[in-house]
Amino acid sequence: MLHALEQILLPPRCLVCGSIGQEEICNDCMESIVPVPEGTCPKCGIGDIRSCTECDWMGSLDWLRVAARYEGAAGRAVRNLKFQRHLELASPIGKMMKPLLADVPEFDAVIPVPIHWARLSVRGFNQAALLARAMGLAPLPLLVRVKPTRPQTQISGRERLVNLEQAFRSRSEARGFRVLVVDDVVTSGSTMEACASALKSAGASWIGGVAFAKTQFHT
Ligand SMILES: [Zn+2]
Ligand SMILES: [Zn+2]
Numbered sequence: 001m002l003h004a005l006e007q008i009l010l011p012p013r014c015l016v017c018g019s020i021g022q023e024e025i026c027n028d029c030m031e032s033i034v035p036v037p038e039g040t041c042p043k044c045g046i047g048d049i050r051s052c053t054e055c056d057w058m059g060s061l062d063w064l065r066v067a068a069r070y071e072g073a074a075g076r077a078v079r080n081l082k083f084q085r086h087l088e089l090a091s092p093i094g095k096m097m098k099p100l101l102a103d104v105p106e107f108d109a110v111i112p113v114p115i116h117w118a119r120l121s122v123r124g125f126n127q128a129a130l131l132a133r134a135m136g137l138a139p140l141p142l143l144v145r146v147k148p149t150r151p152q153t154q155i156s157g158r159e160r161l162v163n164l165e166q167a168f169r170s171r172s173e174a175r176g177f178r179v180l181v182v183d184d185v186v187t188s189g190s191t192m193e194a195c196a197s198a199l200k201s202a203g204a205s206w207i208g209g210v211a212f213a214k215t216q217f218h219t
Helices: 002-009 027-032 072-083 087-102 117-123 127-134 158-164 190-201
Strands: 063-069 109-112 143-145 168-170 178-186 206-214
Touching (some): 063 087, 072 087, 072 127, 072 178, 072 206, 087 206, 109 127, 190 206
Parallel strands (some): 063 206
Antiparallel strands (some): 143 168
């Protein structure tokens, strides 16, 4: 009875567009999410996936796959998860990321990109950790964000690398591990690279990354 009343007063809504529907992300929103252009290097979004040299600057990150372009419903889904606290969105977003795991070479540990404790205390959750769990993975806290940084989306180019210098520190337990780093959004790739660099400094042997969406593609 109570449930029926709730259904009338608070019908389920798409948490992305607000339309009344049965899912966290309605079919229209789901269909509008644009996958990564086929054949494009997912590390940089510029070159060909087989022979890209544009992302040679990412010397520590060995592998990266992203599910969608960060635009339209994909962008709104991430922003509504993070800033509107619609944590229920982690499940459908994680579901869209899960097929990426079919291609990933073997790994020993899963590490969500950490957020600084000061931001964590305000937000109350790390969206990357939620997405890792939604993919059925068990994250390990082997990486720490030791420096608060400005959001990468607010700054450009070279500033991003400077912003992230020394931002992460890896625990020594990562030594010898093949690590899969999980994040919600990849912008230039410099956050993933900074995580990979910290992990390799601690002795990790291989670093791959998976993220839901990437902001820049040249095609
Ligand atoms: Zn919708
Ligand atoms: Zn590339």
